[in-house]
Amino acid sequence: MDNTTFNAMQLDAIREVGNIGTGNAATALSKMLSCKTMMDVPAVEFVSIYELSQHYGDPMDTVAAVFVRSVGGFMCSLIFIQPEEESHLMVELLLKQQFGSKIPFDEIPDYMSDSALTEVGNIVLSSFLNAINLLLGTQHQISVPGVAHDMLSSVLDVVASVFGQMGEMALLIKTELKVESADTVKDVRGNIILIPDPDALEVLLKKLKVM
Amino acid sequence: MAENNFILGMADLLVAPAPAKLVTLGLGSCIGLVVFDSFARIAGMAHIMLPDSRGRLGAEKIGKFADTAVPSLIEEMLKRGATRPHLKAKIAGGAQMFALPGASVDFLTVGAKNVKETTTRLARLGVALVASDTGGNKGRTIEFSTSNWMLKIKTLGKGVREI
Numbered sequence: 001m002d003n004t005t006f007n008a009m010q011l012d013a014i015r016e017v018g019n020i021g022t023g024n025a026a027t028a029l030s031k032m033l034s035c036k037t038m039m040d041v042p043a044v045e046f047v048s049i050y051e052l053s054q055h056y057g058d059p060m061d062t063v064a065a066v067f068v069r070s071v072g073g074f075m076c077s078l079i080f081i082q083p084e085e086e087s088h089l090m091v092e093l094l095l096k097q098q099f100g101s102k103i104p105f106d107e108i109p110d111y112m113s114d115s116a117l118t119e120v121g122n123i124v125l126s127s128f129l130n131a132i133n134l135l136l137g138t139q140h141q142i143s144v145p146g147v148a149h150d151m152l153s154s155v156l157d158v159v160a161s162v163f164g165q166m167g168e169m170a171l172l173i174k175t176e177l178k179v180e181s182a183d184t185v186k187d188v189r190g191n192i193i194l195i196p197d198p199d200a201l202e203v204l205l206k207k208l209k210v211m
Numbered sequence: 212m213a214e215n216n217f218i219l220g221m222a223d224l225l226v227a228p229a230p231a232k233l234v235t236l237g238l239g240s241c242i243g244l245v246v247f248d249s250f251a252r253i254a255g256m257a258h259i260m261l262p263d264s265r266g267r268l269g270a271e272k273i274g275k276f277a278d279t280a281v282p283s284l285i286e287e288m289l290k291r292g293a294t295r296p297h298l299k300a301k302i303a304g305g306a307q308m309f310a311l312p313g314a315s316v317d318f319l320t321v322g323a324k325n326v327k328e329t330t331t332r333l334a335r336l337g338v339a340l341v342a343s344d345t346g347g348n349k350g351r352t353i354e355f356s357t358s359n360w361m362l363k364i365k366t367l368g369k370g371v372r373e374i
Binding site for chain 2: 049050051052053059060062065067068069077143144145146147148149150151152153154155156157158160161162164165167168
């Protein structure tokens with residue numbers, strides 16, 4: 001698979017799927033946190049699996065990642081990935097919503113912050129998948145989310161090993177969400193990475209009648 | 212004499228004479244395989260990504276798959292002056308980064324398959340696996356030094372250990 005595998009119209013269709021999914025995810029995040037949420041136009045990129053770990057930042061950076069698996073008409077996996085520090089800010093925002101006043105991250109027990117993080121990831125990724133499946137007219141089921149706090153490079157091994165079974169390139173639908181809030185010292189960013197199963201993109205393109 | 216530093220990327224395979232330090236950053240499900248001969252003073256490392264090339268030999272980087280990386284690394288070591296009875300191996304990596312309660316997802320367990328294939332291949336080729344640190348759910352950064360033939364493993368939140 002490389003940038004000659006799909007024509008311009010097909011790449012546009014894939015990008016649009018990312019756009020619709022992200023739009024829905026951003027809305028969900030915004031409602032959940034009662035904050036303004038911005039999104040980038042999704043990028044469809046072909047990246048060498050050997051360079052994947054540098055693609056999202058420093059391979060050694062600590063990140064928080066939530067992973068879900070979706071089965072049904074469009075088989076895929078999704079990762080919501082954030083710089084570790086920004087995931088802390090997001091957990092603070094969510095818990096402030098729940099309890100009415102800010103609790104500093106250090107005072108939140110680990111199990112609770114992980115639970116909050118998982119829940120945000122779950123809502124973001126489910127919203128993304130709901131929109132895609134609505135568009136495609138397909139049914140789907142989403143797994144319970146898994147969460148990891150680790151080096152960016154280690155987390156991205158999951159992505160590399162999926163695409164590595166098929167070849168040496170990964171197709172990434174990469175979109176960035178940004179939560180703006182007066183309650184945090186900086187904006188909270190998060191990336192959604194969509195990992196289609198082998199052959200799932202063909203299914204998607206056929207449903208969208210561009211293949 | 213100062214050590215030469217080598218940082219291996221995904222699917223890289225490299226052999227270097229002492230003094231050398233071989234490094235792989237942020238292994239998740241991947242395997243860092245070290246083969247060394249302390250008599251010939253030479254060491255090699257491979258950053259293995261998947262267990263099986265399924266016959267796609269030659270088309271892709273040789274270090275990518277356990278079934279191609281293990282024999283290639285050993286062969287390269289012998290070519291560079293190592294002798295077979297003195298070859299020893301150490302491995303680290305093969306973690307499962309995500310676990311989904313109640314769902315079995317084939318590719319999430321690729322780490323365990325990498326470990327199994329790598330150790331099986333080493334045994335078949337008669338290379339002694341003298342130390343290993345595999346599995347779990349945390350990423351690892353590894354450094355092998357020919358100064359003491361030890362593999363240093365750094366895990367986030369768990370510090371450093373040497374095997």
